[in-house]
Amino acid sequence: MAASTNSALSTDQLPVVVIGAGPIGLAAAAHLVERGIEPLVLETGPAAGSAVREWSHVRLFSTWGEVVDPAAEKLLAPTGWVRPDASAYPTGGDWAERYLQPLADTLGDKVRYGATVTGVARSGRDRIVDTGRDGQPYTVHVRFTDGAEQRLTARAVIDASGTWSTPSPVGANGLPALGEKTAAEHISYRVPDLNDPSVRARYAGRRTAVVGSGASAFTALALLADLAGEEEGTHAVWILRRGISASTYGGGEADELPARGALGLRAKAAVEAGHASAATGFRTQAVERADDRLVLVAEDGRRLDPVDEVIVLTGFRPDLSFLSEVRLGLDERLQAPTALAPLIDPNVHSCGTVYPHGVRELSHPDQGVYLVGMKSYGRAPTFLAMTGFEQVRSIAASIAGDQEAAERVELTLPETGVCGGAGLFDEPENAEQSGGGCCAPAPTTLQIGIGAPATASGGC
Structure with missing residues (x-):
């Protein structure tokens, strides 16, 4: 596959590359489309929400009303898509099949599967070079499942790849224990x-x-x-x-x-x-x-x-290896954006006490690169889907040049119930007693609910 340089295009004409076709990545694409900006979503798996599908047995502690992004719903509406019962709690499998895949299908060729991002950098500049850096677009290195490689040029990069692929080890010091890998x-x-x-x-x-x-x-x-x-x-x-x-x-x-x-x-x-x-x-x-x-x-x-x-x-923890040539400002403990870290510190906050935030808290020394969704939380454990939707709404507005909208908070979290759940058992009476919630795959540090008849687990 030939490299894509887009050398004849101005930076504003280039697409925004979104890494990951999960809930937040696809929401980012929907907000970009709403703003008239071309997204290109790169998903390493074979389908939308590939990571979500790996915990399809998990029931979210968030209702359908809380895990569907508003811009995505508008994009889906002309296709005849109807959101499931807003008060019901989907499993990961439900979320992927009934929402994420239809959304990706609606985006069409704006989503590429089997595409693994192996590197992101300023075009022609490694992380050391200052001269002319800010005026350069981003180059995104991609490897496809057939072994082909491509170099894409982007006006901005939104990394919504999550943390699912990098679980923390059993070793107490954060490194694998001796013998862990061989066992x-x-x-x-x-x-x-x-x-x-x-x-x-x-x-x-x-x-x-x-x-x-x-x-x-x-x-x-x-x-x-x-x-x-x-x-x-x-x-x-x-x-x-x-x-x-x-x-x-x-x-x-x-x-x-x-x-x-x-x-x-x-x-x-x-x-x-x-x-x-x-x-x-x-x-x-x-x-x-x-x-x-x-x-x-x-x-x-x-x-x-x-x-x-x-x-x-x-x-779980973020994989930052393919971002080694961009300049990120990350908190030394959480590996989250520096301005965001105090808002999500798990020693102080649960998902319901994290203030809605956007481009201001998610910006880095290299302007135009953003970590969003669970990836933005670094090693902090409790992430709320609605918060992620607000993140990408703000970022899309900023990329479009609408700073007033980018800095405006459009998410209001309810005072109670936002971290509720589907209950210990998968039974209607338990679901009715709880009010809304956090979305999360069991796999990450996120706290989750198991969809088995006999058990479910809590939280954000």
């Missing part, structure tokens, strides 16, 4: 879908370590506890880097996220019923082989009894 066939970084017979067989009647202390870990514990009630010999070992305190299981009935609180109580019940045991203050340093089983070794030398499988749910 990969027995380690998962996702909440298991126990409705899948092959996945169920992997954990049934076996001893599984669950590493993590958030809602995803609670979910895995609850699922394995249910499995233990059906399959003799099933047991979970819960690995916590800290001790167990009053806050370990969340706020229970007083939790600001009711579904998260209920899920914490499920995890607590799993421990108290003997379906799970806890290893506290355990900071994993190594994963050792013991015949066909694994032994986790802590930094202090403690060794756990052998386990058959390990589920690592310690969070």
Whole structure:
């Protein structure tokens, strides 16, 4: 495939490249189209929402009314598309099939699949060069599934690639533990879908370590506890880097996220019923082989009894490798844009307390490159879809030169209910009791809901 230089075009005539055909990337494209700007969406997977499809069994703690972008809905309307019941809670599979794919189909050839972005830079300038930098468009290096490569020229780049592809390791220092990579066939970084017979067989009647202390870990514990009630010999070992305190299981009935609180109580019940045991203050340093089983070794030398499988749910992080030649301003802790980081610090904020924000907080030293959606949150865990839609609305306005609209806040979050959920069980009465919510794939640090009849997990 020939390189695309677009040398005859002025910067304003070039397309805006959007990385990722997920919920926020496609919303960005819809807002750009609404502004008369040509988007080009590059999706590494074979379909819209490829990452979302990998957690299709997860039920969001957000209603349909909160996970459909307004500009996208306007774009879809002439096709006859009708938004599902605004008060219902979709699964990841529902979201992908009933909204994301129709939206991508409407955008047509503005979306390219099997296209992996391998690099972004100022045209003719690496990150060192100052001279003439600001006047240069962006060059985006793309590799396609057939091995072909292309160089695209863009007026701006919106990176909505998320964090799904980069789960954090089991190693307590943020690096893979010794032996973690060689034991990969027995380690998962996702909440298991126990409705899948092959996945169920992997954990049934076996001893599984669950590493993590958030809602995803609670979910895995609850699922394995249910499995233990059906399959003799099933047991979970819960690995916590800290001790167990009053806050370990969340706020229970007083939790600001009711579904998260209920899920914490499920995890607590799993421990108290003997379906799970806890290893506290355990900071994993190594994963050792013991015949066909694994032994986790802590930094202090403690060794756990052998386990058959390990589920690592310690969070996710952004892949910044292909952005190495652009100048980003990132917080040293969260790896989020510097101005955004204080607004999303998980030590202070949950998804419902993050102030709506836009281009001002998402700008970098290299103007015209933006991280949006979950990617913009770096390592912070709780992201709200509506917040992402507001991000890309503001950025599209700024690219179009409408700074007044770009700096205007058009999202008003409700005072209550925004971090609610579909409830602990997938039942109508529980869904009716909660009010709205956060969207998130279980896979990322985002807190999620499992669509299985017997369990769901909480939050943003």
